[in-house]
Amino acid sequence: MCVRVAGGGPSPPGSSSKTTSPTVLHSKIWVSNSRTKYSCDKKKNKNKHLGHITINHVTIVFADYGSEDITILEDGLAFITTGLKYPGLPSSDVTGKIFSLDLQDSRLKPVELRMPRNFDLESFNPHGLSVYVDPSDDTIYLFVVSHPRHNSQVELFRFVEDDHSLVHLKTIKHDLLYSVNDIVAVGVDSFYATNDHYFSHKILKGFVEPFLAQPWANVVYYSPEDVKVVSQGYYFANGINISPDKRHIYMVDTFDQNVHVFERKDDNTLVSVKSVDVDSLCDNVEVDPETGDLWLGCHPNGWKVLMFDPKDPPGSEVLHIQNIHSDQPVVKQVFADNGQVIMGSSVAATHAGKLLIGTVFHKALVCDLE
Numbered sequence: 006m007c008v009r010v011a012g013g014g015p016s017p018p019g020s021s022s023k024t025t026s027p028t029v030l031h032s033k034i035w036v037s038n039s040r041t042k043y044s045c046d047k048k049k050n051k052n053k054h055l056g057h058i059t060i061n062h063v064t065i066v067f068a069d070y071g072s073e074d075i076t077i078l079e080d081g082l083a084f085i086t087t088g089l090k091y092p093g094l095p096s097s098d099v100t101g102k103i104f105s106l107d108l109q110d111s112r113l114k115p116v117e118l119r120m121p122r123n124f125d126l127e128s129f130n131p132h133g134l135s136v137y138v139d140p141s142d143d144t145i146y147l148f149v150v151s152h153p154r155h156n157s158q159v160e161l162f163r164f165v166e167d168d169h170s171l172v173h174l175k176t177i178k179h180d181l182l183y184s185v186n187d188i189v190a191v192g193v194d195s196f197y198a199t200n201d202h203y204f205s206h207k208i209l210k211g212f213v214e215p216f217l218a219q220p221w222a223n224v225v226y227y228s229p230e231d232v233k234v235v236s237q238g239y240y241f242a243n244g245i246n247i248s249p250d251k252r253h254i255y256m257v258d259t260f261d262q263n264v265h266v267f268e269r270k271d272d273n274t275l276v277s278v279k280s281v282d283v284d285s286l287c288d289n290v291e292v293d294p295e296t297g298d299l300w301l302g303c304h305p306n307g308w309k310v311l312m313f314d315p316k317d318p319p320g321s322e323v324l325h326i327q328n329i330h331s332d333q334p335v336v337k338q339v340f341a342d343n344g345q346v347i348m349g350s351s352v353a354a355t356h357a358g359k360l361l362i363g364t365v366f367h368k369a370l371v372c373d374l375e
């Protein structure tokens with residue numbers, strides 16, 4: 006059970022595992038900065054040799070306008086979407102932007118990527134993102150979900166490292182991409198995407214559909230030649246990512262509190278392998294390219310995110326999943342905060358001993374792991 010030293014909200018609601026019951030380790034962590042200290046005691050520790058992850062320094066790298074999704078290149082350069090406006094959730098008036106952050110540079114200074122002149126910045130509303138590095142020429146393609154006027158489309162950019170700019174290649178729209186949350190690129194113009202809702206209209210999506218609570222969300226495969234629903238029957242299909250060997254897809258269903266594991270087939274259809282209970286309302290998922298471990302930004306109390314009250318803010322939680330393909334995946338909480346440091350964590354990604362945590366509408370943090 007987590008202990009929030011400076012107060013805190015109730016634990017997330019329980020959930021039942023469909024297939025795999027992992028060992029859940031809530032290991033002791035300390036998060037400290039100049040103002041606050043938090044501790045989290047062990048919930049269960051069936052496997053003590055795993056030890057603890059210690060976070061010994063926290064650096065705030067963003068102001069209060071969100072960092073909903075993050076992905077990190079193998080050289081430590083992170084891409085971050087900011088300024089999301091999403092029905093029912095708090096947001097700022099700041100226009101959507103993409104930032105990079107070089108985790109190898111000790112200054113930890115976010116750099117706003119220069120957008121192309123021919124791109125409609127006013128309506129840019131960036132949400133999930135994914136990077137594809139073309140193995141033939143190392144070109145870096147950035148795929149960004151955007152919601153101009155509450156629609157859904159995918160913006161495809163090429164990243165120019167020399168001057169930190171983006172070249173806009175195309176806008177991808179399709180009838181099956183109607184309420185896109187996140188995306189994982191599998192080629193220069195192909196990807197899997199999650200639709201988190203059945204409806205795309207702002208009111209129906211933000212208020213009516215949550216009330217109905219039906220498993221109408223899905224996963225779509227897109228390529229210029231072939232677009233199809235490849236998995237369906239989810240309550241809120243959210244983060245999506247791919248294993249380092251590209252054979253498996255991981256998808257987070259936030260409301261059923263599971264990470265679903267799929268095997269990719271030659272025709273890009275998905276076959277369900279298992280689901281892993283995470284016992285939290287998780288959002289986006291990142292995958293360590295070397296270990297294949299999963300990192301999840303989660304909402305320990307979804308109600309507080311929706312009914313935002315700055316006096317009783319939503320907290321943050323980061324989960325780490327090891328050995329997801331084994332019979333005993335290990336789900337470990339590595340960060341917990343009652344909202345005093347950051348509210349509404351939506352993504353977590355690591356590189357060389359650093360943990361970068363992003364949020365839906367608040368700050369981002371860089372933590373040093375030990």
Ligand SMILES: [Ca+2]
Pocket residue numbers: 074075133134135187188244245289290
């Ligand atoms: Ca993503």
Ligand SMILES: [Ca+2]
Pocket residue numbers: 133186187243244288289351
């Ligand atoms: Ca998301």
